[in-house]
Amino acid sequence: MPSLHDTTPAMAPSYDTPEGVDIRGRYDPEFAAILTRDALAFVAGLQREFRGPVRYAMERRREAQRRYDAGELPRFDPSTRFVREGDWACAPVPPAIADRTVEITGPADPRKMVINALNSGAKVFMADFEDALAPTWENLMRGQVNLRYAVAGTISFRDAARGGRVYKLDERTAKLFVRPRGWHLPEAHVLIDGEPAIGCLVDFGLYFFHSHAAFRAGQGAGFGPFFYLPKMEHSREARIWNGVFERAERVAGIERGSIRATVLVETLPAVFQMDEILHELRDHSAGLNCGRWDYIFSYVKTFRAHPDRLLPDRALVGMAQHFMRSYSHLLIRTCHRRRVHAMGGMAAQIPIKDDAAANEAALELVRRDKLREVRAGHDGTWAAHPGLIPAIREVFEGHLGGKSNQIDAAAGGVAVRATPELLARVVEEEMARVQAEVGAERFRRGRYAEAGRVFIRQCVAPELDDFLTLDAYGLIVVHHPRGTPSKL
Numbered sequence: 001m002p003s004l005h006d007t008t009p010a011m012a013p014s015y016d017t018p019e020g021v022d023i024r025g026r027y028d029p030e031f032a033a034i035l036t037r038d039a040l041a042f043v044a045g046l047q048r049e050f051r052g053p054v055r056y057a058m059e060r061r062r063e064a065q066r067r068y069d070a071g072e073l074p075r076f077d078p079s080t081r082f083v084r085e086g087d088w089a090c091a092p093v094p095p096a097i098a099d100r101t102v103e104i105t106g107p108a109d110p111r112k113m114v115i116n117a118l119n120s121g122a123k124v125f126m127a128d129f130e131d132a133l134a135p136t137w138e139n140l141m142r143g144q145v146n147l148r149y150a151v152a153g154t155i156s157f158r159d160a161a162r163g164g165r166v167y168k169l170d171e172r173t174a175k176l177f178v179r180p181r182g183w184h185l186p187e188a189h190v191l192i193d194g195e196p197a198i199g200c201l202v203d204f205g206l207y208f209f210h211s212h213a214a215f216r217a218g219q220g221a222g223f224g225p226f227f228y229l230p231k232m233e234h235s236r237e238a239r240i241w242n243g244v245f246e247r248a249e250r251v252a253g254i255e256r257g258s259i260r261a262t263v264l265v266e267t268l269p270a271v272f273q274m275d276e277i278l279h280e281l282r283d284h285s286a287g288l289n290c291g292r293w294d295y296i297f298s299y300v301k302t303f304r305a306h307p308d309r310l311l312p313d314r315a316l317v318g319m320a321q322h323f324m325r326s327y328s329h330l331l332i333r334t335c336h337r338r339r340v341h342a343m344g345g346m347a348a349q350i351p352i353k354d355d356a357a358a359n360e361a362a363l364e365l366v367r368r369d370k371l372r373e374v375r376a377g378h379d380g381t382w383a384a385h386p387g388l389i390p391a392i393r394e395v396f397e398g399h400l401g402g403k404s405n406q407i408d409a410a411a412g413g414v415a416v417r418a419t420p421e422l423l424a425r426v427v428e429e430e431m432a433r434v435q436a437e438v439g440a441e442r443f444r445r446g447r448y449a450e451a452g453r454v455f456i457r458q459c460v461a462p463e464l465d466d467f468l469t470l471d472a473y474g475l476i477v478v479h480h481p482r483g484t485p486s487k488l
């Protein structure tokens with residue numbers, strides 16, 4: 001206790017940090033409840049184990065870009081063909097997130113928006129530390145505080161600007177997914193061994209440390225927490241995330257495969273790595289998402305030295321364009337083959353206040369965009385604003401007819417794998433049907449069986465013949481040596 005005459009200046013409060021960790025951000029008692037010594041030690045452990053692989057992955061990104069600048073195009077990696085062609089599936093979808101038809105996105109702060117998003121009627125809320133949040137110290141730390149209260153179910157907010165209206169959680173809320181920053185962003189306010197921490201490990205680590213137990217006991221029904229992973233360019237980056245998840249599960253003493261994550265396929269190089277990304281995360285996967293806006297940006301950036309790849313004005317680059325449609329169809333096919341959700345992306349429109357006609361026009365664009373997505377096979381999609389949720393739900397629920405998703409649908413060639421054996425069986429069945437229809441005699445004279453064999457041969461030939469008739473011609477040639485008259 002300082003005496004009345006003590007002239008020593010009072011010590012400013014500061015964070016209690018473990019060895020090698022230094023916090024440079026403003027002190028706040030609420031933040032201190034997040035930045036505990038144990039939580040920081042957990043984050044430091046992640047940083048120390050994964051900083052080498054992350055540095056290497058970032059260098060490989062730069063090296064790939066140098067190759068694209070020299071004229072190379074992104075492509076499927078021949079060395080991972082066995083992954084693309086192999087028959088494997090991701091771990092079964094946790095029941096708590098089987099239905100993801102509408103997901104709302106928004107920043108992890110302000111608190112009012114977090115509560116509104118959780119109460120919005122969406123199936124999932126993706127709380128964002130990435131695209132939707134400027135990564136200032138205050139935003140990030142308030143976001144962490146909000147999420148902790150949200151998972152605990154105690155989050156509330158009194159809005160003075162709204163006459164003291166109190167916001168708190170409804171009985172039923174959206175399931176929480178958290179999107180940490182991309183691998184590229186440092187966190188300059190947290191130094192570990194003298195260097196800035198990797199931003200996403202801070203976001204992931206603090207949230208996981210404080211909320212995994214409450215999340216699994218509540219929202220996740222035995223699974224979780226759930227994440228969205230942004231801006232990856234290669235499956236080696238997914239491998240790092242998988243390592244992060246395994247370490248977190250080990251440290252927390254929870255089952256391997258509890259944590260689940262949806263990867264945003266939002267860079268051009270990642271489009272050629274979808275199977276590989278899912279394979280790396282197969283015990284922790286919750287599917288893929290078409291992050292269309294970053295994807296367009298990545299296309300422009302990847303092809304910056306390719307004048308023949310210049311895109312037109314942004315407004316003209318929509319999901320109906322051929323290259324965008326191909327990207328979403330490949331994502332859907334890949335996800336369903338691996339038994340996980342194929343999530344759609346963000347329509348740019350939000351409700352327009354005070355102009356009913358413009359508002360209806362915007363809503364109509366959203367409806368059309370979402371109808372295209374659900375017809376193509378997407379299992380769910382994003383809304384940026386609560387006002388869009390009823391219209392999007394109507395489109396998705398109307399199309400799904402009571403099912404939670406389309407993972408089991410034949411859409412995208414998912415349930416059936418085309419093989420030469422399957423083809424032979426189908427042709428045999430068809431031949432039996434034709435024979436029953438035309439009768440045995442006509443079947444023999446019509447040479448249907450030979451036609452079936454030609455058809456199969458043409459279908460499975462490594463190289464397509466120029467013309468079907470070249471192959472079939474040999475079957476109709478009848479030689480009459482030295483012009484003997486025909487007996488026919």
Ligand SMILES: CC(=O)SCCNC(=O)CCNC(=O)[C@H](O)C(C)(C)COP(=O)(O)OP(=O)(O)OC[C@H]1O[C@@H](n2cnc3c(N)ncnc32)[C@H](O)[C@@H]1OP(=O)(O)O
Nearest residue numbers: 105106107112113114116117131132293346350384385386
């Ligand atoms: C490329 C990508 O990554 S897309 C994903 C990242 N981007 C996003 O997630 C954008 C999310 N959306 C938003 O941030 C907001 O909707 C904005 C900024 C576009 C518009 O927000 P506002 O100007 O507040 O909209 P508006 O005034 O119409 O809000 C009406 C109410 O809806 C709430 N609201 C609006 N958007 C959201 C949201 N995404 N989540 C939760 N609540 C929301 C507001 O809090 C407000 O609540 P109140 O009536 O209780 O005060």
Ligand SMILES: O=CC(=O)O
Nearest residue numbers: 266291292293294
């Ligand atoms: O994160 C989403 C996107 O479209 O970018």
Ligand SMILES: [Mg+2]
Nearest residue numbers: 131266291294
């Ligand atoms: Mg994005």
